[in-house]
Amino acid sequence: MKKIxxxxxxxxxxxxxxxxxxxxxxxxxxHHESELITxxxxxxxxxxxxxxxxxxxxxxxxxxxNSPVISKGxxxxxxxxxGSIEIQNTSVTPNIDITKQILNEATAHQFFYIEKSNNQFxxxxxxxxxxxxxxxxxxxxxxxxPGTQSLKVVLRHEPNKNGxxxxxxVINNAGGETDIEVVWNVTxx
Amino acid sequence: xQVVKPILKSxxxxxxxxxxxxxxxxxxxxxxxxxxxxSGRVLDEATQKPLKDAIIRIHEIKKTAITDEDGYxxxxxxxxxxxxxxxxxxxxxxxxxxxxxxxxxxxFISINHHSELLQTVYIKSNKKETKYQVxxxxxxxxxxxxFAEMAAQIQGVQVLRQGTNVAKPMIDGFYGHRVTxxxxxxxxxxxxxxxxxxxxxxxxxxxxxxxxxxxxSLMYLGNSIGNVLVLENEPLSNDRHIHGQWxxxxxxxGNGHQGxxxxxxxxxxxxxxxxxxxxxxxxxxTPNYFLTNTGQEEWNGAITIQKDWNPKHRSTINYSIFSTxxxxxxxxxxxxxxxxxxxxxxxxxxFTNNDFSYDIAAPRQEVTHHTWxxxxxxxxxxxxxxxxxxxxxxxxxxxxxxxxxxxxxxxSLSIDQVSHMxxxxxxxxxxxxxxxxxxxxxxxxxxxxSANTGINPLLPNYFQFSNxxxxxxxxxxxxxxxxxxxxxYDANYYNAYSLDPAQNGTKLQHNFSAIASxxxxxxxxxxxxxxxxxxxxxxxxxxxxxxxxxxxxxxIEEGNPNLKTEWARKMTIxxxxxxxxxxFFDVHGYSYWIDNFIYLQPQDSFRLTIRGAFPxxxxxxxxxxxxxxxxxxxxxxxxxxxxxxxxxxxxxxxLQSNVPLIGMPPNRLQxxxxxxxxxxxxxxxxxxxxxxxxxxxxNHLNANQDFMTxxxxxxxxxxxxxxxxxxxxxxxxxxxxxxxxxxxTYRDYLNRLRYFANDIGRNVMVxxxxxx
Numbered sequence: 001m002k003k004i005x006x007x008x009x010x011x012x013x014x015x016x017x018x019x020x021x022x023x024x025x026x027x028x029x030x031h032h033e034s035e036l037i038t039x040x041x042x043x044x045x046x047x048x049x050x051x052x053x054x055x056x057x058x059x060x061x062x063x064x065x066n067s068p069v070i071s072k073g074x075x076x077x078x079x080x081x082x083g084s085i086e087i088q089n090t091s092v093t094p095n096i097d098i099t100k101q102i103l104n105e106a107t108a109h110q111f112f113y114i115e116k117s118n119n120q121f122x123x124x125x126x127x128x129x130x131x132x133x134x135x136x137x138x139x140x141x142x143x144x145x146p147g148t149q150s151l152k153v154v155l156r157h158e159p160n161k162n163g164x165x166x167x168x169x170v171i172n173n174a175g176g177e178t179d180i181e182v183v184w185n186v187t188x189x
Numbered sequence: 190x191q192v193v194k195p196i197l198k199s200x201x202x203x204x205x206x207x208x209x210x211x212x213x214x215x216x217x218x219x220x221x222x223x224x225x226x227x228s229g230r231v232l233d234e235a236t237q238k239p240l241k242d243a244i245i246r247i248h249e250i251k252k253t254a255i256t257d258e259d260g261y262x263x264x265x266x267x268x269x270x271x272x273x274x275x276x277x278x279x280x281x282x283x284x285x286x287x288x289x290x291x292x293x294x295x296x297f298i299s300i301n302h303h304s305e306l307l308q309t310v311y312i313k314s315n316k317k318e319t320k321y322q323v324x325x326x327x328x329x330x331x332x333x334x335x336f337a338e339m340a341a342q343i344q345g346v347q348v349l350r351q352g353t354n355v356a357k358p359m360i361d362g363f364y365g366h367r368v369t370x371x372x373x374x375x376x377x378x379x380x381x382x383x384x385x386x387x388x389x390x391x392x393x394x395x396x397x398x399x400x401x402x403x404x405x406s407l408m409y410l411g412n413s414i415g416n417v418l419v420l421e422n423e424p425l426s427n428d429r430h431i432h433g434q435w436x437x438x439x440x441x442x443g444n445g446h447q448g449x450x451x452x453x454x455x456x457x458x459x460x461x462x463x464x465x466x467x468x469x470x471x472x473x474x475t476p477n478y479f480l481t482n483t484g485q486e487e488w489n490g491a492i493t494i495q496k497d498w499n500p501k502h503r504s505t506i507n508y509s510i511f512s513t514x515x516x517x518x519x520x521x522x523x524x525x526x527x528x529x530x531x532x533x534x535x536x537x538x539x540f541t542n543n544d545f546s547y548d549i550a551a552p553r554q555e556v557t558h559h560t561w562x563x564x565x566x567x568x569x570x571x572x573x574x575x576x577x578x579x580x581x582x583x584x585x586x587x588x589x590x591x592x593x594x595x596x597x598x599x600x601s602l603s604i605d606q607v608s609h610m611x612x613x614x615x616x617x618x619x620x621x622x623x624x625x626x627x628x629x630x631x632x633x634x635x636x637x638x639s640a641n642t643g644i645n646p647l648l649p650n651y652f653q654f655s656n657x658x659x660x661x662x663x664x665x666x667x668x669x670x671x672x673x674x675x676x677x678y679d680a681n682y683y684n685a686y687s688l689d690p691a692q693n694g695t696k697l698q699h700n701f702s703a704i705a706s707x708x709x710x711x712x713x714x715x716x717x718x719x720x721x722x723x724x725x726x727x728x729x730x731x732x733x734x735x736x737x738x739x740x741x742x743x744x745i746e747e748g749n750p751n752l753k754t755e756w757a758r759k760m761t762i763x764x765x766x767x768x769x770x771x772x773f774f775d776v777h778g779y780s781y782w783i784d785n786f787i788y789l790q791p792q793d794s795f796r797l798t799i800r801g802a803f804p805x806x807x808x809x810x811x812x813x814x815x816x817x818x819x820x821x822x823x824x825x826x827x828x829x830x831x832x833x834x835x836x837x838x839x840x841x842x843x844l845q846s847n848v849p850l851i852g853m854p855p856n857r858l859q860x861x862x863x864x865x866x867x868x869x870x871x872x873x874x875x876x877x878x879x880x881x882x883x884x885x886x887x888n889h890l891n892a893n894q895d896f897m898t899x900x901x902x903x904x905x906x907x908x909x910x911x912x913x914x915x916x917x918x919x920x921x922x923x924x925x926x927x928x929x930x931x932x933x934t935y936r937d938y939l940n941r942l943r944y945f946a947n948d949i950g951r952n953v954m955v956x957x958x959x960x961x
Contacts, residue, residue, distance in 0.1 A: 035596050035643045037799050059799045068797060101593050108593075154801075157524070158591060160539070175539035177591060178524030181801025 037098055039088040040180055042153065044081040044141060051076055057182040060090055074187040077146045082126065083139040085111065085153075087180070099137065102155070109179075110161060111136025112154040112171040120149035120188060125169065133161040134169070146188050155180035227288075228263040229296035231256050231276060238770075240300065243278040248918035273430075273918045276300055277873060279828060279865055282326035283913060283920055285960070287428040321345070321400040325423075328392055329958055330911070330924060332449055333438040336390040340418055343400045344819050344835070345777070347854040350940040353443075353473050353949060354485045354515035355387045355554070359939065360400065360416040361779060362815050362841050362853045366729045369411030371419040373507070373562055375580035376411045378608045378634055382648070382731035383739065384941050389558035389584060391489040391511045393436075393449050394464040395420040402761070403720050404675030404704040407659045410610070410630045412681075412726045414757040414783070415704065424503070425453055425460035425495045434960040442952035443484070444545065445470030464491040464509075471547040472516075476932045476950040481542045482516040484549045503566040511558040516549040521945040522591050523743050525801035529944070533897050538946045551589045551597060559583040572619045578612040596643060603639035604648075608632060626661040636730070647746065649687040649734045656680050671708040671718075677701070681727055687734050698727035698754060715766045722759040728752040732787050732808045744804045745796050746789065752810060756784040773823040779816070786813035788843065788850065791894075804896075811845040815853070833861045840889055851894055855887040855902075855938050871914050874922075878909040887938045900943050903935035922958040927951065 042055040053075055059068035075081065089096040102109050106129035113123045113136070122142035125134035156176040160166065163173030231243040239260025246253050247264065249272050254262040267290060274286040281300045288294070321343040323331070331339050337348045337356035347359040360368050370377040370388050373395075380386040392398055399419045401408075406417040426432075433452035439445065446469055453462035466489040472479045491509035498504065520538025523529045532539065560582050567575040584607075587600035614628040634653040638646040661675035679700040687693050706720035735748040763777040790809040795802035817839035825831045837857050841850035859882050866875035887899040909926040932951040936943040 035592060040799060057799060068799060105593060154527075157593065158540075175520075176524075177522060178528050178801050180799055181525055181527060182799060 036089050036091055037087055037180060038090045039086075040153070040182055041086045041088075042083060042184075043086070044075065044083045046076065046079045046081045049076060049079055051079070051081075053081070055184050055186075057184070058090070068182075070182075070184065072184050072186065074189050075141075075143050077143060077188050079143050081141040081143060083123075083141055085137050087155075102135075102137065106135045107131055107133070107161070108158050109135060110156055110159050110166070110174065110176075111139075112152075112156065112169055112174070113139065114152040114154065114171060116150040116152075120144055120147060120186070121151075123169070129161075131161070133167055136169075143188055148185055148187050150183060151186050152181065152183045154178060223269065224266045225269055225290055226263065226265050226293045227267055227290060227296070228261070228294075229298060230260045231262065231278070231298045231300060232260060233300070240278050240281075243276060243281075243300070246275045246277070246915070248273045248275065271429075275915065275918065275920070277915075279867070279874070281874070282324075283874065283915070285432070285918075285920070287426060287430070287432075321402075323398040325396045328395065328398065329434065329436060329922075330956065332393045332436055333440055333445070333447055333954055333956065336388055336392045339392050340398060340400070343398075344821070345837070346400060346418075347939060349384055349852075350937070350942070351385045352480070352483055352518050352521070352940070352942045354483065354513075355385055355517070357384070357387055358418060359854060360418075361781065361817060362839055362850070363414060363416060366412050366732075367414050367416070367726065369406075369409050369413035369417045371409050371411075371417060372560065373420065373422060373580075374564070374578045374612060375560060375562060375582060375610055376409060376608075376632065378582060378606060378632075379556075379558065379584050380586055380604060380606075382729065382735075385517075386554075386586070387515075387556075389511050389513075389556055390420065391466065391487075391491075391509070392420060393466055394422075394451070394489065394491040394509060396423045397421050403706050404661050404663070404673045407661060407675040407677040407702060407704055408614075408626065408628065410612075410632055410655055410657050410679070412700075412729065414724045414726050414755070414781070415702075415722050415759055422493070424505075425455065425462055425493065427455050427460060427497070428453075429455060432961060434958055436959075437957045439955045440470065440952055441954070442949050443470040443473045444547075458496070460495040460497070462491075462493040462495075465489065469547065472542075472545055473949045474545075475947040476934050477947070478537050478541050479543070479545060480518050480946055480949070481538075481540055481546070482519040482548070482550055482553070484547050485513065485515040486549065487511075487513040487515075501568050503568075505562075505564040505566075507560075507562050509560045511560075512556070514549055514555045515553060517552040517554070518942055518946060519550070519552070519591075521942055522552045525743070525798075525803055526795060527801050529743055529896065532945050535945070551591045553589050555587045555589070555600075557585045572617060574614075574616045576612075576614040576616075578610070578614075580610045580612075582606075582608045582610075584608075600639075600642055601644050602646065603642050604636060604646075605639060606634065606636045608634040620662065624663050626659075626663075628659055630657045631655065645737055647735055647737050647739055648731055649685045649736075651683055651685040651730050651734075653684075653730070654682045669709065669711050671710065672706070673708075674703075674705045676703045683730065683733075685730060685734055687736070694750075696727075696733070700725035700727055700754065714768075714770075716764070718761075718763045720759070720761045722757070724757045724759070726755040726757065728754070728787055728808075735808070738803065744791075744806050747805065747807045749808045752787055752808060753785050755786060755810075758782045771825050773821075773825075775821045775823075776818060777820075778818040781813075781815040783813045783815075785810040786843070788813070811843050813841065813843050813850060815839065815841040815850070829865045829867075831863050833859075835859045848891055848894065849889045851890065852939070853887065853889070855899070856885045858883040858885075871916075872912050873915060874911070874913040876909075876911050878907075878911075880907045880909070881905070884937070897944055899938050900936035903933060903937070905933060905935070906930045918961075920958075920960040922956075922960070924954070924956040924958075926954040926956075928954070 038060050039058045044053045053073035056071040057068055087098040089098055124140050125136050126138040126140045127135045129135050156174050157179045159174035159176035166174045231240045233240050241256055241258050241260060243256040245262055252264055254264045256262045269291045272288045272290055276284045276298050278300060284300050323339060323342050335356055337358045340346045340358040341348045345360060348356050349359045349364050350356045357364055358368060365381045372390055377388055379389045401417040401419060406415050409417050431452055431454040436449040438447040449466040451464050468487045471484045472481055473483045489511050493507040495505045519540040523532050562580040564578045586604045588602040590601040610632040612630045617625045632655045636651050638650055657679040659677040663673040664671045681698045683696045702724040704722040708718035710716040732752055733748045733750050735746040739746045759781045761779040765775045767773040787808055787810050789806040792805040792807055796805045819837050821835040823833045839854055841853040843850055861880045864877040882905045884903055886902045890899060907928045908930055911924040914921045929951045934947050937948050
């Protein structure tokens with residue numbers, strides 16, 4: 001009798017687990033990469049000469065897969081531009097505006113604008129986070145002489161904004177993780 | 190000869206189990222009488238030679254006996270009843286035995302003398318195979334370590350790490366899929382891929398940890414290439430008293446505290462055992478700075494109930510839970526190749542705090558593993574035994590990365606895995622004068638990515654259904670020639686639901702494996718053994734289907750659905766000899782020749798993404814060879830002083846393009862000297878141990894094969910003192926140990942965090958073990 005009770009106990013617990021684990025999973029992928037960044041759009045506006053130039057870097061299918069599509073325009077020499085950056089996830093419908101997420105967490109983000117050689121533009125931050133440190137979604141550009149310059153735009157997550165010269169746009173001591181790193185060849189005419 | 194019922198169980202197990210015997214009890218003929226005599230002999234477990242001057246204490250009546258030259262002892266005029274004995278000997282762990290004495294009784298006791306020799310000199314087991322083992326007292330002594338570090342006490346086992354918390358065992362340069370981990374007969378099917386997932390195992394609840402390298406390794410499912418690590422429990426005793434132990438450990442590096450409890454007893458209906466453990470450690474530190482976010486919190490529990498229906502039938506059920514939450518060095522979390530290159534140049538990692546903390550923030554891992562197991566053992570006769578095991582495992586793994594805050598509490602990787610396993614075994618001890626083991630096994634795995642991560646999973650969802658059958662024949666008696674041969678066939682069926690629909694599909698793989706070994710042992714001071722293996726391993730799901738960014742290794746991994754089955758051929762030769770039991774020599778050489786060896790090949794070009802460039806790794810196949818040897822000399826200068834020197838050499842090459850294999854363990858030299866001190870008052874088993882480790886630089890690597898050149902050679906030393914105090918029938922053991930005594934700054938090639946930070950500095954460990 002005891003044996004029977006014991007066996008019933010064992011097998012009932014066993015089958016409980018079995019049934020539980022057999023519940024149907026939808027074994028297809030239904031993952032939405034809501035956090036993914038697929039598009040970065042940098043718009044430069046020069047009110048003095050009524051010029052608007054758009055730079056785009058789009059990788060609709062995320063990491064891997066197809067190569068990113070890069071588009072760019074030409075800037076006018078000796079002109080002041082106001083830059084603004086817009087970031088989106090276009091892999092889902094409706095698109096997700098990541099610019100807002102970054103604005104909400106301005107203290108944990110900073111953009112860096114890095115020229116290959118340092119004389120084509122003079123780029124300064126035009127916005128601040130809650131701590132009075134730069135964010136870099138908005139910038140002010142003094143474009144100098146004609147030429148072509150490779151410009152790298154980097155978004156760091158959780159940088160050390162108190163690091164030496166980080167507030168003036170020097171990335172070396174910033175640390176953090178790179179969320180965005182794109183390069184445009186900018187032509188100045 | 191009449192056999193008393195309770196003792197039959199331990200005796201019966203000895204015939205069948207592959208475990209080493211701790212003690213064998215024989216009962217002599219009896220005449221009913223009021224006062225009885227207890228006599229017996231104490232033997233060295235490793236050599237089966239008699240031990241003189243062993244002390245046998247009977248606690249209930251405070252009688253003591255000492256063994257003579259030939260290991261014999263005798264205690265007269267004992268009243269009948271239940272007794273607890275402690276057997277102690279200089280240099281041995283104390284052994285506790287429970288006896289029901291109702292007549293004159295003779296017992297044979299094997300105790301674990303020369304515990305350091307167990308790893309270096311072969312063990313004379315009933316399986317006639319070179320076995321490597323960590324026994325219970327060693328597991329207790331090392332309870333502050335994790336599973337992989339414990340396994341590394343076995344010769345030939347290294348630790349592959351991602352920091353201090355994430356560690357997996359590496360055997361002859363192999364890890365992950367190629368090393369099967371077995372917990373009480375169940376295959377651990379957790380996330381075996383990559384270096385950044387530690388096995389979900391709590392070794393502290395187990396009684397022994399064994400590395401199987403020969404034909405016995407074919408007993409297990411899984412996809413190893415002949416290296417199996419097995420955690421096992423002894424059958425529970427029928428002792429009505431509550432026995433067990435409490436352990437408290439403190440580690441200074443990380444300010445860690447750990448408590449462990451084991452308790453076992455039995456009643457009229459069943460025997461039981463419970464285990465519990467809790468550990469909390471904060472940030473570890475290098476000699477110069479804290480490793481921020483390297484804390485860990487872990488808790489474990491296990492309960493076992495064993496029912497002996499009669500001397501022939503035994504049922505066991507047990508449930509265990511393993512739960513850990515661990516931090517990964519904050520500064521090791523990098524966004525892209527630029528970040529990685531920048532991190533490589535840092536003296537002190539980014540995000541290093543100046544203050545110690547127990548906090549565990551992202552990146553972190555949370556893992557829970559449930560195991561439910563039932564076993565039935567039918568000892569039909571001394572020569573025939575059947576065993577059936579059913580096991581269910583439920584693994585929940587969540588890995589959290591540093592993300593924008595609305596995602597910060599969402600895991601980046603979230604996998605639920607359920608597996609069912611059935612195992613039927615039959616052992617016959619008189620099969621043509623040999624021992625025959627045959628078995629069939631089935632396993633079903635459901636691996637599911639939770640859909641709430643917001644990140645495309647690296648691995649697809651999949652089902653796996655495996656069926657295997659094996660047979661092993663080994664010489665069952667002591668002979669000069671000891672052959673052993675085993676064969677195994679597995680059919681593995683996979684059904685993967687890949688992100689890329691073109692790669693969805695099913696795969697059916699057939700693996701055939703065979704291992705044969707022959708040992709020649711003409712004298713008790715000479716033994717030579719050779720093993721030849723041919724083992725097939727089909728690719729794993731991660732090797733076929735990985736696709737995407739593997740954040741833990743900051744690279745894009747691309748699987749290849751066209752990968753073919755690996756075919757490993759292995760040959761080993763071991764030789765063990767000694768001169769007058771004073772100088773022991775042991776050499777173990779091995780050679781692997783692996784067709785279609787699967788490895789991650791870094792690609793020449795980087796993958797450009799909106800986050801910058803990432804290195805791309807693709808799974809590829811080529812012919813690979815790995816050769817190595819472990820050589821050990823052990824010198825016993827006197828009963829009080831002994832030394833061990835060992836050298837481990839390994840070299841791996843990928844032959845097709847003639848480049849070294851990446852991530853192979855560097856060569857190392859190890860030295861150890863042990864001093865034993867005579868018992869002083871109530872202080873017994875006083876030992877002082879000096880250890881030194883020299884790890885060479887991994888020079889067998891081309892300059893451009895890694896992001897960073899391999900770290901320099903390093904030298905580490907440790908000092909350990911232990912003592913035991915017998916308090917009535919209880920035993921208190923205290924260990925004080927200092928690792929990295931000189932606070933050396935170093936980086937280890939097998940630790941992935943070597944890219945970012947130094948390894949940990951000096952660590953003082955205090956361990957108190959109360960055994961009752």
